Amino acid sequence: MAKGLKMYRARNASGEIVAISQAMANQSLSCEGCGAPISYVSPYSRGGGKIKVAHHLRLAKGNDHNDDCKYTLEAQLRYLSAIGNDIDVSRRPLSLLANGKYRLRLNIIHDRFKEFAHSPRGGDLESNRARTAQVWSGDMLAPYCRTAAGLARIAELLEDDFVVRRRIEVTYRASPIDWSHLYFGEGNAGRLVRYLRSARYTKSWHPVALLVRPKIRKEGHLQCYAEEAKHNAIYVVPRICAQPHLLSQLDLDRDYLVFGQWFASSESRRSSDGKVAFDNIQVEVHQKAQFCPLLENWV
Numbered sequence: 001m002a003k004g005l006k007m008y009r010a011r012n013a014s015g016e017i018v019a020i021s022q023a024m025a026n027q028s029l030s031c032e033g034c035g036a037p038i039s040y041v042s043p044y045s046r047g048g049g050k051i052k053v054a055h056h057l058r059l060a061k062g063n064d065h066n067d068d069c070k071y072t073l074e075a076q077l078r079y080l081s082a083i084g085n086d087i088d089v090s091r092r093p094l095s096l097l098a099n100g101k102y103r104l105r106l107n108i109i110h111d112r113f114k115e116f117a118h119s120p121r122g123g124d125l126e127s128n129r130a131r132t133a134q135v136w137s138g139d140m141l142a143p144y145c146r147t148a149a150g151l152a153r154i155a156e157l158l159e160d161d162f163v164v165r166r167r168i169e170v171t172y173r174a175s176p177i178d179w180s181h182l183y184f185g186e187g188n189a190g191r192l193v194r195y196l197r198s199a200r201y202t203k204s205w206h207p208v209a210l211l212v213r214p215k216i217r218k219e220g221h222l223q224c225y226a227e228e229a230k231h232n233a234i235y236v237v238p239r240i241c242a243q244p245h246l247l248s249q250l251d252l253d254r255d256y257l258v259f260g261q262w263f264a265s266s267e268s269r270r271s272s273d274g275k276v277a278f279d280n281i282q283v284e285v286h287q288k289a290q291f292c293p294l295l296e297n298w299v
């Protein structure tokens with residue numbers, strides 16, 4: 001049974017809502033949504049020790065949230081499925097199916113590409129780039145991007161993201177896509193690069209959501225913290241490329257889910273002493289809906 005989302009604030013013994021920075025490790029805390037007992041988890045590291053993960057709060061062992069508490073997966077799925085509810089029901093980003101699963105309609109993105117099929121394609125890199133930018137920057141895609149990034153955020157905040165995998169159904173260009181190929185969170189750097197280079201991915205070119213933390217601002221892009229692929233001295237370095245007005249909306253040293261067509265360079269780059277290698281991956285961000293902060297209320 002899923003235990004709910006990581007939390008960053010809770011009620012103290014006097015019933016006041018306190019931020020995690022004020023929550024003492026041994027204080028009696030309860031869920032602000034339903035009153036279930038909460039415990040404190042100390043900070044730890046990911047990315048081969050390179051990325052510090054902030055402390056958080058979680059359900060105390062042996063407890064559950066109430067069914068309607070906002071920190072449950074069900075409540076979050078209901079919330080996300082309300083995005084785009086002005087869109088015709090057959091085209092909504094996320095909808096509940098008769099089998100209890102939710103369908104994420106990513107194919108809408110592919111359909112938009114088909115609508116631009118009259119544009120010249122193949123061979124001309126510039127016109128392909130322009131077409132991609134035209135499709136991805138359109139307002140019509142915003143609810144789909146927001147929903148996909150929001151799902152990735154829930155998966156990252158859940159202690160067991162396999163429960164998301166069982167609840168989401170996705171097809172892209174007539175092929176089913178497993179949730180594990182749509183979302184890459186903490187500790188998945190090696191698997192991610194292998195997948196981005198696979199024929200399966202380069203043929204379907206479906207969008208992917210990643211957890212990244214911007215580190216340095218550079219000309220035209222943000223370089224994110226590297227994550228080591230399973231301690232084999234290969235570091236995966238994500239880059240977010242975008243227009244300045246979008247890059248300025250991303251803070252350094254803050255975690256984001258970034259949804260888009262991620263691309264991996266075909267070969268690793270070795271350091272001059274040959275001891276370590278780097279795999280560069282990048283995404284073009286064309287609108288704000290493609291990213292969301294992991295923690296909405298950063299404390």
Ligand SMILES: [Zn+2]
Nearest residue numbers: 031034065069
């Ligand atoms: Zn609760």
